[in-house]
Amino acid sequence: MDFLKLIFINIRRHRLRSLITAAGIGFGAASMLCIVSIVLGAVGMFQNILSTESQFILFERNVSDLFFSSVRASQLEEIRNFPLVKRVDPLLVGIVSSPNHPIITCFGVEADNPRLRQAHWLHGSATAFGREKDAIYLGERAASFLKATIGQEIPIGSRRFLVGGVLRTANGFEDGGVFFPLSLAQEFFHKESQASLATVELRPGASFVAFQKQIDARFPDLIALEDKEFNRSYSQFRILNVTSWAIGICSFLLGGMGVANTMLMSVFARVREIAVLRVCGFSRQQVAGLILGEAAILSGLGSVVGCVAGFAALVAMNAAPQLQGYVRAALRMDLLVGVAVVTLATAIAGAFYPAYFASRIAPAEALRFE
Amino acid sequence: MNTEESRLGSVPAAGKKPSSVIVARDVWKSFDHGQTPVIQGVSLEIGRAEMVALWGSSGSGKSTLLHLLSGLDRPDRGEITILGLDPSREETRLRLCRRHVGFVFQLHNLIPDLTMLENLRIPCFSERRPAREIDARARYLAEKVGLSHRLTSRIQNLSGGERQRTAICRALMNRPEVIFADEPTGSLDERTADVVFNLFLRLVSEEGASVILATHDQRFTKGCHRSLHIHQGKALPL
Numbered sequence: 252m253d254f255l256k257l258i259f260i261n262i263r264r265h266r267l268r269s270l271i272t273a274a275g276i277g278f279g280a281a282s283m284l285c286i287v288s289i290v291l292g293a294v295g296m297f298q299n300i301l302s303t304e305s306q307f308i309l310f311e312r313n314v315s316d317l318f319f320s321s322v323r324a325s326q327l328e329e330i331r332n333f334p335l336v337k338r339v340d341p342l343l344v345g346i347v348s349s350p351n352h353p354i355i356t357c358f359g360v361e362a363d364n365p366r367l368r369q370a371h372w373l374h375g376s377a378t379a380f381g382r383e384k385d386a387i388y389l390g391e392r393a394a395s396f397l398k399a400t401i402g403q404e405i406p407i408g409s410r411r412f413l414v415g416g417v418l419r420t421a422n423g424f425e426d427g428g429v430f431f432p433l434s435l436a437q438e439f440f441h442k443e444s445q446a447s448l449a450t451v452e453l454r455p456g457a458s459f460v461a462f463q464k465q466i467d468a469r470f471p472d473l474i475a476l477e478d479k480e481f482n483r484s485y486s487q488f489r490i491l492n493v494t495s496w497a498i499g500i501c502s503f504l505l506g507g508m509g510v511a512n513t514m515l516m517s518v519f520a521r522v523r524e525i526a527v528l529r530v531c532g533f534s535r536q537q538v539a540g541l542i543l544g545e546a547a548i549l550s551g552l553g554s555v556v557g558c559v560a561g562f563a564a565l566v567a568m569n570a571a572p573q574l575q576g577y578v579r580a581a582l583r584m585d586l587l588v589g590v591a592v593v594t595l596a597t598a599i600a601g602a603f604y605p606a607y608f609a610s611r612i613a614p615a616e617a618l619r620f621e
Numbered sequence: 622m623n624t625e626e627s628r629l630g631s632v633p634a635a636g637k638k639p640s641s642v643i644v645a646r647d648v649w650k651s652f653d654h655g656q657t658p659v660i661q662g663v664s665l666e667i668g669r670a671e672m673v674a675l676w677g678s679s680g681s682g683k684s685t686l687l688h689l690l691s692g693l694d695r696p697d698r699g700e701i702t703i704l705g706l707d708p709s710r711e712e713t714r715l716r717l718c719r720r721h722v723g724f725v726f727q728l729h730n731l732i733p734d735l736t737m738l739e740n741l742r743i744p745c746f747s748e749r750r751p752a753r754e755i756d757a758r759a760r761y762l763a764e765k766v767g768l769s770h771r772l773t774s775r776i777q778n779l780s781g782g783e784r785q786r787t788a789i790c791r792a793l794m795n796r797p798e799v800i801f802a803d804e805p806t807g808s809l810d811e812r813t814a815d816v817v818f819n820l821f822l823r824l825v826s827e828e829g830a831s832v833i834l835a836t837h838d839q840r841f842t843k844g845c846h847r848s849l850h851i852h853q854g855k856a857l858p859l
């Protein structure tokens with residue numbers, strides 16, 4: 252007699268219940284995969300904005316959000332003259348509304364900022380940046396949702412600006428944003444002689460530690476973090492990460508309880524059959540194995556289907572032009588495998604008590620009611 | 622029977638097989654924390670290939686005694702050995718169930734969505750025996766009860782009599798020394814019950830197994846070597 256067959260007859264016997272359980276697990280796996288991928292994708296995009304060829308991000312110490320950070324032009328000037336430093340690129344970040352668009356992200360950058368050169372200019376060119384009066388430059392997606400093109404005048408906040416060009420960048424956030432010459436942005440946001448942050452590239456061979464020490468000594472109100480340090484310590488990323496984990500754990504708890512419930516029902520409905528198996532020489536462990544096996548098959552099925560569905564949803568999201576930029580999910584194999592494994596583990600944990608219960612069924616008691 | 626030896630659950634020495642397959646000494650059992658006394662001091666011995674009926678009215682404690690004698694339940698007091706082994710130890714009980722004892726219940730207790738053959742394989746699940754040998758045994762028994770043509774039918778497609786005959790085959794799959802039968806034909810109509818019961822007795826005696834049969838019907842006690850009347854917690858010779 253085949254152990255698997257004994258498991259499968261019970262799954263087949265309650266097809267609908269099995270299907271619902273597997274689907275529940277599948278939804279859990281799919282949503283977990285989507286949430287984590289989107290968060291990782293968002294964090295990844297944000298990191299991209301900050302680091303082009305730079306190694307350091309320089310910003311105000313103890314701010315919770317980079318939008319509130321402020322670095323003075325005079326400080327940047329001094330840092331530019333550090334012997335260790337090759338280049339410093341200030342970035343002023345601001346958010347404004349226009350009549351139909353509640354959130355437009357604005358980036359104030361200097362004309363020689365490398366990201367402008369690296370972008371693909373659909374209209375206009377990097378060389379014109381900052382030379383025309385009151386001109387701004389739109390990311391490709393911003394141009395499409397603002398329905399604007401080169402040479403047009405458009406309202407941004409309380410003012411009107413001339414569209415000086417349209418560029419496509421490698422980064423979703425930037426593509427949905429508006430680039431200002433730094434001085435224009437400073438004036439527009441009333442942040443004269445300031446930037447939100449700066450990215451810093453050191454000269455080849457320069458010591459990272461020495462640079463950080465120098466910043467600490469000279470500007471105690473600033474902090475220079477290596478890109479990967481920043482990713483770890485920036486509180487917004489931490490909040491996102493913790494949130495996605497919390498949601499994930501909750502969905503797994505729900506999934507585990509669903510499995511526990513299903514398997515308990517399955518055991519209750521089969522007390523007599525299990526008792527007969529015990530009479531036919533099945534050990535407690537073998538009986539528990541039947542229940543755990545059933546849970547493993549259901550959750551395996553659920554997690555495979557869920558992961559495939561979640562992955563497909565993510566691919567579709569990444570391809571959808573409407574979401575371009577805001578949602579760029581990280582499609583990662585390790586994540587897929589991780590979610591599948593955790594789902595399986597949760598299901599088996601959920602089946603633990605039912606399996607224990609089944610293994611304790613007393614044959615004499617169970618066979619008594621005839 | 623050396624009681625010390627049986628308490629330790631040791632295997633009887635080879636060649637010195639005990640003449641009694643089951644020995645019970647002063648067995649007591651009550652339920653609901655002593656509120657419902659059911660078995661009150663039963664002692665008995667059942668020999669090799671002996672067929673013993675436990676006869677009594679409904680509720681007299683036949684099933685309870687059968688469960689105790691087969692090791693499915695434990696007595697409050699007293700000692701029971703099966704083939705010289707102590708069935709109160711889970712390991713021993715498993716070993717007995719896998720090789721030495723078989724059960725037939727009032728309800729067939731077969732798995733309805735498996736075929737007859739698949740059901741017959743279940744008692745052999747934990748024994749490492751070649752599948753071919755197991756299936757040959759199933760075919761042999763099926764033929765004996767006239768169900769060769771039903772081996773690949775699902776239980777849900779069998780009649781009541783056919784199901785009970787399948788249950789008898791299942792009990793005999795591992796060539797057990799003892800069969801415990803609790804009202805094995807209790808769910809069948811009278812005519813079918815007689816046919817199935819005679820088949821059961823014939824097959825079991827061919828196999829040389831001992832039988833302990835619980836029944837409330839005196840018709841069936843006649844086929845047995847000996848009957849015990851279960852009454853007020855005692856087992857008295859009839």
Ligand SMILES: Nc1ncnc2c1ncn2[C@@H]1O[C@H](COP(=O)(O)OP(=O)(O)O)[C@@H](O)[C@H]1O
Nearest residue numbers: 652653657659678679680681682683684685686
């Ligand atoms: N697990 C139990 N809990 C409580 N009472 C029980 C239990 N098993 C049996 N009994 C009681 O023991 C008595 C004998 O039951 P049983 O052995 O099934 O009788 P029979 O098989 O002779 O009809 C009955 O009164 C029954 O209610």
Ligand SMILES: [Mg+2]
Nearest residue numbers: 683684685803
């Ligand atoms: Mg009974």
